[in-house]
Amino acid sequence: MPPNILFAARPERWDTYRAPLRTALDAAGLRQAHLAQDIAPEKVDYIVYAPNSDLQDFTPYTRAKAVLNLWAGVEAITGNKTLRIPLARMVDPGMTASMTEYVVGHVMRHHLGMDRDIMGQDGRWTPDAPPLATQRRVSILGLGTLGLAAARALTGLGFPVTGWSRGPKSVDGIATLHGSDGLREALRNADIAVLLLPDTPATENTLSAETLALMPKGAFIVNPGRGTLIDDDALLAALDAGHIAHATLDVFRTEPLPRDHPFWAHPGVTVTPHVAAETRPRTASEIIVENIRRGEAGAPFLHLVDRTQGY
Structure with missing residues (x-):
């Protein structure tokens, strides 16, 4: 039948x-x-x-x-x-391709300092070339289908990529860490951190005041995973202190993001309306x-x- x-x-x-x-x-x-x-x-x-x-x-x-x-x-x-x-x-597979394009695009944007050039330099000639990809460390938190695809794409561009997952995983060509100690190491070595974890009680506030402080000064964050992965107030404080240079956020605890949320007006935050992967x-x-x-x-x-x- x-x-x-x-x-x-x-x-x-x-x-x-x-x-x-x-x-x-x-x-x-x-x-x-x-x-x-x-x-x-x-x-x-x-x-x-x-x-x-x-x-x-x-x-x-x-x-x-x-x-x-x-x-x-x-x-x-x-x-x-x-x-x-x-x-x-x-x-x-279509969603995976879309997410990979989003992650690679925003990692490259932060790596190359595109915002400075696009927004203008007030008539100042500042020929500061960015480092090569081999000199910019990327940590991807979450090694599911989406995280692995993004990690492989960035590795192909020359970035040294570290992947972190809650449990042990082995991935050819990508350094992997797991557990709470591994998370701390992944963040300490993250010039750019990409969050692609699921939304579970265990992953809520993966980036908190404590874990944000582990990241190198001037680091960037790209979060197309879940809004609950970041403590909003802790992120804003880290941005205001100059510890985190910029955060590109595609997902939020409340969607659509309320018009009065401080993310909208913060110069260190890029808001995209949950478009990374559909x-x-x-x-x-x-x-x-x-x-x-x-x-x-x-x-x-x-x-x-x-x-x-x-x-």
Whole structure:
């Protein structure tokens, strides 16, 4: 029997995903699959899901095999006690490419001192050439799919990259650290720190007053990961003291960022409106359908969330 696939996201997303999902289903040999927004709960086999949808009680979905998240972040759903079936997070090649471009672009911007040139030098001729990439140390906090892709791209440009993760990892060509001692070492050696950690209780305020103080004076921060990774007040204090030169922030504790938040007006902060990485409908649909194909074949699902870890 062909699977029934419920699309449970905001109504406007249906118009974006309906055609790419149908194309991916057809290509995977699932041409007869029923894809809709309004399938009776007891008949649903798979739920394509966005955490901000109206579906919050999974109890009626008694035959569903998996929830396939449209977002990379799963912190808004992992605590849902009615969800007792496998949950797969989104690992989208299009999103990975987008994040890599964002990280590389802003690391290069800070490395080359582009802001000074773009904003003008008040008529002063200051031919101060930046160091080479080999002389600018980058630490990437978080070695998941996105962090690894960014680390490899920066390594390819000549930057000495250190990757940090909560648990041990081994990555060819990239120095890796883990645990609390490793975090301190990674920050001490971070002329530029890139944050790509998930949002969990263990990662909240990874950059605090204490850990910011470990970074070299004049260091830069790029955070396209999660807003909770940085203590806002501690960052502002470090910027005001001149210890941190600049922070480029794409994610925030409250989004949209409130108009009266001091980040907007601070000369040492660049605010971008959560644009570093977005799920791309075509490539995301291919990932979702591959998991549906696996479910129908009795194969293991890809990118399953570990509820104990929160991601």
